[in-house]
Amino acid sequence: MNSSCLPFGRKLLATAITLSLPAVASAAASNDDLQEQIDALQNQITALNVEVQQAGEWKNPNTLMHMAGFADVTFVNPEGGDSSFGVGGFSPIFHYQYRDLVMLEAELEFNVNEDGTTDTELGYMTIDWFLNDYVAVIAGKFLSPVGQFRQNIHPSWINKLVSAPPGFGHDGAAPISDMGIQLRGGFPMAGMRTNYSVYVSNGPELKTESDNGTEFELDGIAADGFGADRDGEKTWGGRFAVLPFSSLEIGVSFATGKATVTELEKNAVAAPPVGPLTGGIPRSYDVIGADFVWFSGNMSLRGEYIESEIGEATTGALGTASEGGIWEAIYTQFAYRLPNTKWEGVIRYGDFDAPRLSKDVTQISVGVNYLLTNNFIVKTSYEFNDGEVSGSKADYDKFLTQLAYGF
Amino acid sequence: MKNRANKTCEQLLKLGGAGLILLVTGFSTSTIAADYPEAGNFSEGSKVWAENCNRCHNMRGPKELRDDQWISTAYHMRIRAGLTGQETRDVITFLQASNTKTVAAGSTKVVAEISKGATGKETYKKTCVACHSANGKGAFPGTPDFTDSSGALSKSDDVLINHITNGFQSPGSPMAMPPKGGNPNLDDNSIIEVLKYMRETFGQ
Numbered sequence: 001m002n003s004s005c006l007p008f009g010r011k012l013l014a015t016a017i018t019l020s021l022p023a024v025a026s027a028a029a030s031n032d033d034l035q036e037q038i039d040a041l042q043n044q045i046t047a048l049n050v051e052v053q054q055a056g057e058w059k060n061p062n063t064l065m066h067m068a069g070f071a072d073v074t075f076v077n078p079e080g081g082d083s084s085f086g087v088g089g090f091s092p093i094f095h096y097q098y099r100d101l102v103m104l105e106a107e108l109e110f111n112v113n114e115d116g117t118t119d120t121e122l123g124y125m126t127i128d129w130f131l132n133d134y135v136a137v138i139a140g141k142f143l144s145p146v147g148q149f150r151q152n153i154h155p156s157w158i159n160k161l162v163s164a165p166p167g168f169g170h171d172g173a174a175p176i177s178d179m180g181i182q183l184r185g186g187f188p189m190a191g192m193r194t195n196y197s198v199y200v201s202n203g204p205e206l207k208t209e210s211d212n213g214t215e216f217e218l219d220g221i222a223a224d225g226f227g228a229d230r231d232g233e234k235t236w237g238g239r240f241a242v243l244p245f246s247s248l249e250i251g252v253s254f255a256t257g258k259a260t261v262t263e264l265e266k267n268a269v270a271a272p273p274v275g276p277l278t279g280g281i282p283r284s285y286d287v288i289g290a291d292f293v294w295f296s297g298n299m300s301l302r303g304e305y306i307e308s309e310i311g312e313a314t315t316g317a318l319g320t321a322s323e324g325g326i327w328e329a330i331y332t333q334f335a336y337r338l339p340n341t342k343w344e345g346v347i348r349y350g351d352f353d354a355p356r357l358s359k360d361v362t363q364i365s366v367g368v369n370y371l372l373t374n375n376f377i378v379k380t381s382y383e384f385n386d387g388e389v390s391g392s393k394a395d396y397d398k399f400l401t402q403l404a405y406g407f
Numbered sequence: 408m409k410n411r412a413n414k415t416c417e418q419l420l421k422l423g424g425a426g427l428i429l430l431v432t433g434f435s436t437s438t439i440a441a442d443y444p445e446a447g448n449f450s451e452g453s454k455v456w457a458e459n460c461n462r463c464h465n466m467r468g469p470k471e472l473r474d475d476q477w478i479s480t481a482y483h484m485r486i487r488a489g490l491t492g493q494e495t496r497d498v499i500t501f502l503q504a505s506n507t508k509t510v511a512a513g514s515t516k517v518v519a520e521i522s523k524g525a526t527g528k529e530t531y532k533k534t535c536v537a538c539h540s541a542n543g544k545g546a547f548p549g550t551p552d553f554t555d556s557s558g559a560l561s562k563s564d565d566v567l568i569n570h571i572t573n574g575f576q577s578p579g580s581p582m583a584m585p586p587k588g589g590n591p592n593l594d595d596n597s598i599i600e601v602l603k604y605m606r607e608t609f610g611q
Contacts, residue, residue, distance in 0.1 A: 060442055066479035095479040100444040103482050128482075133492030136485070152487055158464040186489035195489020241489070246458035293462055298548045337548035340579040374465035374549070374582055406464070
């Protein structure tokens, strides 16, 4: 190699390196930017993965939450009193379910009183344990399984008339609810469907009333699911129903146990103490009932009979309320939906007999309903009430209308 | 002072109650596809639905609730109506399959199989009979009477095929029939066959 070429070559190499340095530096900077972008994207993907996994948790959960219920607004115009609007009730029902093993059910009942205050009650609260295909264990405060109306028909969007049949409301012949444990379910038998319930519970308590503050008589059986058994006497009962064919159900029910006077009318004497009244003794409590429903096409026919009997108190300081009593209620109802319309006609006959004559009533109720949807209904009805005591509240005829919504 | 404390306590309870309602309704707006209970039988489920709900209350249409809501509702009704576990699974399967306009490919929804070449009678018994009843007069209020000479079957084939395919709500009926009676397995041929069967059996 010619030695004179060497310095020139070095210069050329140096020049080339000098010229390429900015390009190399620029490429390195681009790589850094790219790496930053890749890192940012990776972080985004990681975050998205977490979000997707979290979202997926609710796609397929072991627990379900659900709310149902019903509400209604009512207008009542009694012949012997003032007309008024009222919120009949708002009853949300909460369901919290773990797979197909267990379900918590709770119904709250909100009602607006005449004085504007609001009452809140726990209508029922049960833990339903699905043991197998034929048995569920129901523990807690449950709607009484005696008869059909109280446990299945009373919600305003289901009841085809505005009011409950006489004797099927509070302090009537039919128990409302109870606190205890119940086995419940259905099974096929001889080609028919059947369903059953059997329970043991705290049972009812008895209320007395006095006209003069000293002499007391039985006023009613409070069967509202008491949170304690103040006389320690348990009640047990149940219902069994068969469906000879799918459109007919026939049921029989019973309950038996003991009940004790725990309440005196507060207007007559001082409020009762907590716990059984002094001298109050348990007396026999027996209920029998029968019910049926038959439907065909646009018509349905249902009926129910309940009799609750309280035995005599043979000893004790409350001997003035020692007489027993029978509360007896019956109703039958026919409903017909006009074909291809949303109009429905209803007629119901009811009769309630109680030991206090002022509560006795024979009622014929006629109603017309318009079904905006199957669960949103405008109901109007007129009740012809014939009370045992003329001029008593039970004797007033009434016009009623109601907007009922089941959700 | 005590009254004030009570009032504050009451307000807090009410606030808590409102919060609980919001919590429940808030959660219930999520889309949930539970993997339980195990699948039941679509056709049996349609019978359970048609024969039991109406005993106490007006029928509730499948489209009123989502799949997960039907699970809780059906278990609630298992207690109220005394259904067996199998009947509960069957009715959930029917309602979950019937509450959508179409069932997407790959869906896990279970519906009645309609074999190729099935007669109109077979299709009617598997998909239609629960609501329209064996005698065509309707199993419950709101379903049309096919034996009425001026009723549903007086319409043209084109109209009725469209109603069966896409679903239809009769005037005056508070509830709609889902597309293909809730069974996406009904193809064009089975729809034509079932219509032919209905005309021959119930038409005047």
